[in-house]
Amino acid sequence: MTQNSAVDVLISGAGAAGLTLAIELARRGVSFRLIEKFNDPFRGSRGKGIQPRTQEVFEDIGILNRIVALGGAYPRQREYRDDGSFSESDAVLHEEPTPAEPYHFPLMVPQFLTEGVMRERLLELGHRPDFGCELIGFEQDKEGVTARLKSQSGEEAIRVRWLVGADGGRCFVRHALDIGFPGKTLGVRAIVADVMLTGLDRDAWHRFGEGDMQRQIGLCPLAGTELFQIQGPIPLEGEIDLSAAGLTALVAERIGRDDIHVHSVSWASAFHMNARLADRYRLGRVFLAGDAAHTHPPTGGQGLNTSVQDAYNLGWKLAAVAGGAPDALLDSYEEERRPIAAAMLGLATSLLDALKRGDFRRGREVHQLDIGYPESSLALEKPERRSGLLAGDRAPDAPLTGAAGQPRRLFDLFKGAHWTLLGYEVGQVTVPPRPGLHIHRICQGGDVIDKGGHFREAYGLAPGDWMLVRPDGYVGAIVASAEAWALEDYLAHVGFEHDA
Structure with missing residues (x-):
């Protein structure tokens, strides 16, 4: 058996979750290897609904326009009666986009097309999946994981800092760790x-x-x-x-x-x-993502979307710890994502019950725009907020105007692998700049201006407030001007060193 040099992350499974994680690591310069035991990509349409929140994720990673060009809207459903007559209705809720929520209805894109676009994006970033390569065993210690792989060229061992099992409901990684997968048929x-x-x-x-x-x-x-x-x-x-x-x-x-x-x-x-949910998402240096961690009935189109968002959450955290952030940051992955999967299990099961009764309608509850992490250890408010947007919530979009006069979207400021610090009606920047942190002042005299009041409406900040947005588009911290000192401790916790 050959021994290959170390990479930071081994991802087992090149479906939607594995591909998302690979893209997230690639655009942050983290070394990884993405393996898939099957010789060819999945060629079915199982996960065909791309929900609005996932569309926002795809915009951030640079593939949304390609996805939209390949797919389309859901057709109206035509329900036939026994005599051959029929009635028509919308299967999904249609609402107009808003400044805060630019995508408001699910797209239909067969899974094989979605994953094809993701592989194209990964290739643009210099990487591709290793098909026909199977994880057959692994051992972990305090420093890393030694994994054994099998392919047509033989067996090899690879040393990595972390292993992620994104290998589906029959997950080899989960079974090897003896992590329970309770639930019901x-x-x-x-x-x-x-x-x-x-x-x-x-x-x-x-x-x-x-x-x-x-x-x-x-x-x-x-x-x-x-x-x-x-x-x-x-x-x-x-x-x-x-x-x-x-x-x-x-x-x-x-x-x-x-x-x-x-x-x-x-x-x-x-x-x-x-409907099943893994007892835990992390054991030492090994993680579960996607269907390896949760399996849903297909009603509501939640499975692929939840899997993509698992990987989107885990990717920036692995990169931060690879770059020197405290290892405890990785504990927030299970803390944040497992309750989301539990809620999705309940939703998909209730939608299945409705389907049995002939009710196929889907509303906002499947769009995943209201998912957030307000109870997360990464959610900071000083002082505590009682209403409106909270730390841990999804950061809404808003149209802004650049100081040079050109239109900007708030999502344009968020796009990329960085954190974003926004000062609303602040006089000066009190937090020193540092690599991986983009700082903007939203005010007259700032680099962006809220001419239409859409930012004020969506965020409800007071003049002088600072808001820190995570790389995955969720609000990390909201602090008043007098509490700006708290941002330094927060930034240190997520891996930023002070750069004067």
Whole structure:
């Protein structure tokens, strides 16, 4: 077995979570290796909903416009009655964007297209996944992790500072650590299949037998492709024919029509729906992310989004500790993300119950814009705030004007791997600059001006207040001018050295 030189992070699993983490580390200059035991990328559409909060994440990492160009909006759902008549409705809540929330409806993008764009972005940053390379064992000590890998070229050992298991619900890493994965099987088995078919137009999500778990079936045109996705419950036991002929027969049986023909199947799966949550997300120098840490029923389109946001949270923290921040910063990953997954499990399960009753509507609760970390150890307020925006909340967007007269968005100021310190109506900067911290004054005479009052409306700061925004777009600290000294202790805690 060959022994390879150390890198900082080994990521096992090159799905959405692993790719997000790799991009986050790459744009911060942290060394890593991204491995995937399968020889080829995932080619299915399982996670096809990109929620508004994830769209904000994708804007930050530089792929949102490409994602939007490949996908599209969800079609209206067309619910057929037994006599062949139908009614139409919106499957997802449509609201107009606001200055604070620029993205307000989910996108439909098949997972294989999303992950393809993420691999392109990773390649732009100088990295690519190592397909056909499997993690087969590891041991950790106080200084790092020794991992054993297997590929076509043989076995090798690699020494890393941290290992992240992003290898899905059957996670090798979680099993090896003997971390519990409690939860329940939800008593629903279903199929999902990406197919070429004829007999239906592409302007609607065709749904039959709503509210009847024996007959229910949906056929949805997949944006950005010529494919349809077939979804429907199936018996808990028994073989299911997922061939083109088998799916054609299933559709005919469910809907009582013989004019819909499946010609080919590009990907198909039969699965039992589960709701499970790992007992812990960190054990020493090993972490879990994405489906390795939580598994949801697909209702509500939460799984891929929660996985991306896990990695988005973990990435900047690993980079900070790799650069010298206290190791305790990494404890905040589980502290912040595990309660979010627990809430998502409850939401997805309740949406599944609604689906059983024939209610397929989705509202703001799935958009993930209201997710935050107000109870986090990284949330600081001096003095404590009783209302409005709180430390730990998502930092809203706002249109601003640069001192040179050009329009700026607050998200433009946040974009990148840095922290952002905003002084609202402050006279001078009292916090010294340092690498990785961008400082802006929002006031007349500052470098950006809140001409429309949108920043004031969204943030509710008092003149003289300082607000520190984390690299992942959440508010870290809000302090009054008299309490600005507290920012120095906070910045030291997250890895900043004083740079006079």
